[in-house]
Amino acid sequence: MADTAATPDTDIPPPAEPGQSHLFLVDGSGYIFRAYHALPPMTRPDGVPVNAVFGFSNMLVKLIDDMDADHMAVIFDASRFSFRNDIYPQYKAQRPDAPEDLVPQFPLIREATRAFNAPCIEMDGFEADDIIATYARQAVEKGWRVTIVSSDKDLMQLVRDGIDMFDPMKNVAIGPDQVMEKFGVAPNKVIDVQALAGDSVDNVPGVPGIGIKTAAQLIDEYGDLETLLERAGEIKQPKRRENLIEHAELARISKQLVTLKDDVDVPEPLGDLVVRGIDSDKILAFLREQNFKRLIARFESEAGQAAGETAATAAVSAPTGEEADYALVTTLEGLHGWIAAAEAQGTVAFDTETTSLNAMRAELVGVSLALAPGKACYIPLRHVGTAAQGELLAAPSSGDGPEQIPFDDAIAALKGLFENPAVLKVAHNAKYDCLVLSRPANGGIAVAPIDDTMCASYVLEGGLHGHGLDELSLLHFEHRNIKFEEVCGKGKSQIGFAEVPLDKARDYAAEDADMTWRLHQVLRPRLVEEHMTTVYETLERPLIPVLVDMERNGIRVDPKILNDMSADFAKRMVEREGEIHDLAGEPFNVASPKQLGEILFDKMGLAGGKKGKTGAYGTGADVLEGLAAQGIELAEKVLDYRQIAKLKSTYTDALVDDINPETRRVHTSYSMTGAATGRLSSNDPNLQNIPIRTEEGRKIRTAFVAEPGNLLLSVDYSQIELRLVADIAGLETMRAAFREGIDIHAQTASEVFGVPLGEMTSEIRRKAKAINFGIIYGISGFGLARQLGTPQGEAQQYINAYFERFPGIRDYMDEMKKRAHEWGFVETRFGRKVHINAIREKNPAMRNFGERAAINAPIQGTAADIIKRAMVRLPVALEKANSKARMLLQVHDELLFEVPEGDVEATAALVKEVMEGAAAPVLNLSVPLVADAGWGESWATAH
DNA sequence: GCCGTCACG
């Protein structure tokens, strides 16, 4: 949604010829609904919802900025009934009423249109689309260019020479190519396709059994709808033929419904739709009423008014560099002043500036502090002299660098503040700043206590949007932060933050601390109001210092093992490549799916279909395995090549480069807010996807080793997600099986297929296992069939049998879907909310996707909550037991420790106990949680 | 920068 507010690169339609008039027709009604669903909820101070108004205003500003229109109009639907209801009463009849918080925005958007001095057009009895069609026709007849601002597919029939469309949400032009992509036919045939395919949303009936794909194919073959209907008898498929003959009249009515009327007696003559200039007073009055600060600031500065005049009336003033007046602190006295103020009030927001996004490699360059909205400072610590802009060839340093407090003095003072238990330190992504500051080279500061606005946002609005500071500033304050690239440049000419001139560094750094402060003001109280305090305080906040320690610990990786493997892989890749080229009869890039597809399917003529989007052949492992099973040696060789190439590039080669030169260990970074379900994710490098499933890949794990005298201890939950399913859905026999320690998949197979445990075969057990997994993912007949390689009908029968045997599962699934639809989110057993955006999609495929996510999220998320609880308790438990064990890694259901040899057994027992008890006392599960421990010299032998 | 592919739970 950040895109709608302002996007620098806009794929605007081509401009008009010199001297040619250009008319913009904005589909106001269409835009309202799209903006409403695309943008998160947003209210002005008096509580009136304004997210669609905000999106609309930004869109208009952009249009006026970027486009060369001399004529324009914004067009609305006057009411929900039009002449089409006389033709077909059910047309658009089953449309639900507009959402409650959208209704008050309709009049506001018309008001916005008038405030921007744009003509606002609507007519009883006609839809906006008809008025647009009429103006477009009139304009083209006069030789004008027309751009329709909408992404509504119903308007695509109008695209032709002189008329194009522009999608204001995605910022892309829609021309004949895009129409062809959507409907499979040229714009002038779109109505024929729509007439056949119908539209369930608008209640256009169409012909039963025919969708867009089939319709396009038919129109392509027969030329147009009438010809097709006349010659319907020639159609080969019996069902389709019958339907076309029987429902020919329905198709003709549908065509009438979808055909836009382009001769409406429009209320304003075309010539009156001229673009009039902006009236600043008018527009500012409107924007102030909505409290759109960024837009206000913009029009104020355009009008030459004194900035800040309205700041007093705004709830939170907009901190642009000029008006916020951030301080640069370059004396120790100055710093002491800020620290004293922070200690006096007990809360301070801060941010660190460094040389790297990788906290284990970052050198501290400066720190910013904020004490109140707009009141912030920057303390440069390691800035160096820099060439003035444009003097790239000048010496980079003019001697001793800019004036700043000596590093050790400043750090000593800041350490007092950051370690002061009476002062709450607020940061955005505090894990990063804490880790940077904790390293001896950066002061060795143990920051506490801390609050993290990123985690707070995640807990409140996880799944709705990202949680970066820039995104949240825009979302909550309509404020656009200075971009890092604006300060440091990008690409080759990018400079380090230490080289940024102090005034620019101050504006950038202080702004981040300032916005963090403001976010904290907004989000903290919401945690209480929205009952998310427990999740934040027990699952996220205490995890931060735990993860800081884990990331700093890192894990030892033996580069020699990886280098040897890499050399071996390189040799084998060359061999495979040669064999593949011989088999293909020509050299080509084996790593290119495109070239491989052409060899396999064009040159060799093997069976295999094109893929929808890009038109490229699919050459995934499943396809190649199919070919290999048919005895195609080439496919087998490519699979082998792919496996080796993956292992080499992603693991053996890359991991060596990730060894930190200082610690000689590999330090991953965990993202606490990346996964919507509550899971962590690991990156730079990702240590949560180190190979294990194949023999070859597993060898990578031999390179992950313990320090001499230590062992790696791995403890992982056994079947935690399935146990949670059994508990949540009340599956009594499954619960009993878990309690008695029976093989759960065999037990399931026995229940579902009626085979006694004594007669169980591995094949039947395999099927049951796949179903058990499928349940967790929101099963579908198609998905299970693909997994098992059985026909879809058979897979569906398995599912039916499963539901029959375990009715609680179906109830659970229905309940989660219902909640997701009603509330927009589902919850884990610990109360974590997982918002499901896709649930509001009108595209059924996307909505189904949302429903499956809603089924999976409480299961995956509850498991994530449980291991987080264990991770918070473990350092305390280990400490209490005087253990020297260090927690190194988390892989969703596994924890990896480095333990002195002699302590392994005791530590394993302790870890197992904490993990198995992690759901209690909040949750009293009806199934036991079981964790299995293993240890060895390397991760390969520990597992 | 997007897409296809593939590594993990």
Add this chain to the structure above:
DNA sequence: GACGTACGTGACGGCG
């Protein structure tokens, strides 16, 4: 009745 499918991630090479 059609959509196009198992859930959640991150990283790589190819390609335009």
